[in-house]
Amino acid sequence: MSELPIWLIGCGNMAGAMLAGWLVADEPTDRFRIVRPSGVPFGSGISVQSHLPQSGFGEAIVQIGFKPHMLADIAPDMRSLVGPETCIVSILAGVELATLREAFPDAGQIVRAMPNTPVALGKGVVGLIAEDEQGEHAADVATLMAKLGLAEWIADERLFDVVTALSGSGPAFVFRFMDALARGGEALGLDPAQALRMAVETVRGAAELAGQSDERPATLADRVASPGGSTRKGLDILDDDEALAKLVHATLEAATSRNREMAEEARR
Ligand SMILES: NC(=O)C1=CN([C@@H]2O[C@H](COP(=O)(O)OP(=O)(O)OC[C@H]3O[C@@H](n4cnc5c(N)ncnc54)[C@H](O)[C@@H]3O)[C@@H](O)[C@H]2O)C=CC1
Ligand SMILES: O=C(O)[C@@H]1CCC=N1
Structure with a gap:
C-alpha cells in the first residue's frame, strides 16, 4: 500500500x-x-x-x-x-x-x-x-x-x-442495552458493580459467539432457551407484539431521519 x-x-x-x-x-x-x-x-x-x-x-x-x-x-x-x-x-x-x-x-x-x-x-x-x-x-x-x-x-x-444509524450510532444503542441489563439485575438485588461487570461480559461473550457462528442470532437465542425453562419467559417479554424489534426499528428510524436532516443542513 x-x-x-x-x-x-x-x-x-x-x-x-x-x-x-x-x-x-x-x-x-x-x-x-x-x-x-x-x-x-x-x-x-x-x-x-x-x-x-x-x-x-x-x-x-x-x-x-x-x-x-x-x-x-x-x-x-x-x-x-x-x-x-x-x-x-x-x-x-x-x-x-x-x-x-x-x-x-x-x-x-x-x-x-x-x-x-x-x-x-x-x-x-x-x-x-x-x-x-x-x-x-x-x-x-x-x-x-x-x-x-x-x-x-x-x-x-x-x-x-x-x-450511520446501525453501525455508526450502534455502539450507543448497545451500551444502553448493557446498562439496562445491569440495572435490571441491580433492581432484582444484585450488587451494582457486579451486575455491570456481568452484563458487559455477557454482551462481549454473546457478540463473539455470534461473530464466530454460522447461525443467526435468533437461532443462538433459541439454543439458550431450554424448552419449558426460564429464558423463554424472558424472551416472551421482548418478543411480545415484537416489542424489542419495534423499539429498535423506531430507534434506527429516528437516527436515520436526523442524519437526513444533517445532510439537508449541510446543503444550505
Ligand atoms: N462520535 C461518533 O461515534 C461518530 C461521529 N461521526 C462523525 O464524526 C464527526 C466528529 O464527531 P465527534 O468526534 O463525535 O465530535 P467532537 O466534538 O469530539 O470532535 C470534533 C472535532 O472537530 C474539531 N474542530 C472544530 N472546529 C474545527 C476547525 N475549524 N477546524 C478543524 N477542526 C475543527 C474539534 O477540535 C474536534 O477535534 C462528526 O461529523 C460526526 O458526524 C461519525 C461516526 C461516529
Ligand atoms: O451522533 C452522531 O451524529 C454521529 C453519527 C454516528 C454516531 N455519531
Whole structure:
C-alpha cells in the first residue's frame, strides 16, 4: 500500500478513536498530521497543529472529522489546499458526496467513511462509499479502514444514513442495552458493580459467539432457551407484539431521519 500522508482535519472523539486504532495496527506515527483548533497534543509523537497548513496537501488522504454543520465554514479555507492528487475522506454524518464535491471541487477523489468508536480497538465497523470505487486512492482508503475492523462498501448512498444509524450510532444503542441489563439485575438485588461487570461480559461473550457462528442470532437465542425453562419467559417479554424489534426499528428510524436532516443542513 502507498504510504500517503494522512491529515486529520478535526480530531475529537471519533477521529481520535480511529487514530488510536491505526496506532494499535502499527501504522507509522509519521503518516499522521492532526489539525484541530485546540492544538491539544494527541501523544505517541503525532504532529498536531492548530491551523491549516500554508501550502497544499498534495498527494495525501485528508480526512475531515469536524461536526457536519461546520463544513460550510471550514471548507472554503481548505479549498485552495486541495488538488487533483488529494483524496478527501469525510466521516461527517449525513453529508452527501455531492455536497462534499461542491465543497472541494478540485479534489481527485472523495470517499465517505462511517466508522464507530470500537475502531479504537481494531474492532469497529466502517461503512464506505466513494465517488469512484475503482478510482485513485479508493483502495488505499479501504485498506486503511480495514485495519480498524470490518470495512464494508455500501452500494447505494441513500442507504448510508441507515448504515450511520446501525453501525455508526450502534455502539450507543448497545451500551444502553448493557446498562439496562445491569440495572435490571441491580433492581432484582444484585450488587451494582457486579451486575455491570456481568452484563458487559455477557454482551462481549454473546457478540463473539455470534461473530464466530454460522447461525443467526435468533437461532443462538433459541439454543439458550431450554424448552419449558426460564429464558423463554424472558424472551416472551421482548418478543411480545415484537416489542424489542419495534423499539429498535423506531430507534434506527429516528437516527436515520436526523442524519437526513444533517445532510439537508449541510446543503444550505
Ligand atoms: N462520535 C461518533 O461515534 C461518530 C461521529 N461521526 C462523525 O464524526 C464527526 C466528529 O464527531 P465527534 O468526534 O463525535 O465530535 P467532537 O466534538 O469530539 O470532535 C470534533 C472535532 O472537530 C474539531 N474542530 C472544530 N472546529 C474545527 C476547525 N475549524 N477546524 C478543524 N477542526 C475543527 C474539534 O477540535 C474536534 O477535534 C462528526 O461529523 C460526526 O458526524 C461519525 C461516526 C461516529
Ligand atoms: O451522533 C452522531 O451524529 C454521529 C453519527 C454516528 C454516531 N455519531
